[in-house]
Amino acid sequence: MGTAQVCLVGAVMLLGLLGVLVPGIPGPLVCWAAVLWWAGEEHTPLSWGVLAAATGVLLLNLVLKWLLPARSMRAAGVSWRALFTAGAVAIAGFFLVPVIGAPIGFVGGLYAFERVRLGSHGGAWSSTRTAMRAIGFGMLIELFACLLVAGAWLGAVLGG
Template sequence: MGAWELLLVGVVIVLGLCGVLVPGVPGSWLVWAAVLWWALTDPRALTWGVLVGATVVLVLAQAIRWGLPPRRLREAGATPRMGVYAGVGALLGFILLPVVGAVPGFLGGIYLHERTRLGGHGPAKAAVGTVMRSGGWNVLTELFACLLVTAAWLATVICG
């Protein structure tokens, strides 16, 4: 697979990661489709292993999401800007503290947004709890699964 094709696969994966944060956009499907495209054009055992692993992780994330309450983020006061803060926080956390850092990064991003909007620690902490109970765990579960798939794809492209 050439560099341009790898770049296009990476762009689709990034669009999928952004799509997780936007209601109505099938972000995890875009990430999976990009990995499928990559595996079909570079048929090696390692690429197929990444595809199988991605499929398992994303199906498991969907199964976990079915057990969580439905998304009602708008009713809880979530805005698109909050989604950007949470997504950037999760990405930075995932990079700075590999894998497990996505959770505190996501929560920290929401907290930072609410702290700047509301101005105090108490109201911001309460708002984070409200957002997470209103569907934030759904978004975090899907985003975390997509970040795992992205990391596996990137590690395979760089090292494999």
């Protein structure tokens, strides 16, 4: 694999890392696809080992991302219906106020849903903060997994 192609794989990997932070881009899938592309071109035991390890890390990421944050949201009483409503408001917000409308719409939609459900500002704000912390924790789990994959790939490229 030539230097230019390795640089392109690195650019795709960087896009995957940014995709963790930007809604709508499947960051882990893009990182995995970059490693798959690299391993498919290299055909070495090291490249296939890195691909297998990346697959394992990203599958573990999926499990942890859904189990750990969901537990704290359930403990706070945030329902899936509230998150679905907030997601719908975020999509509308994205089109009404490009780029920044999605996070504003999500937080606003979640707060409004919880305010109607709980009837008080304090309870709704507490519930919204708990949900936002859980979502941020899920993003950190995903970012850590993608950084592990990117680090393994970079180590294999530089050391192999």
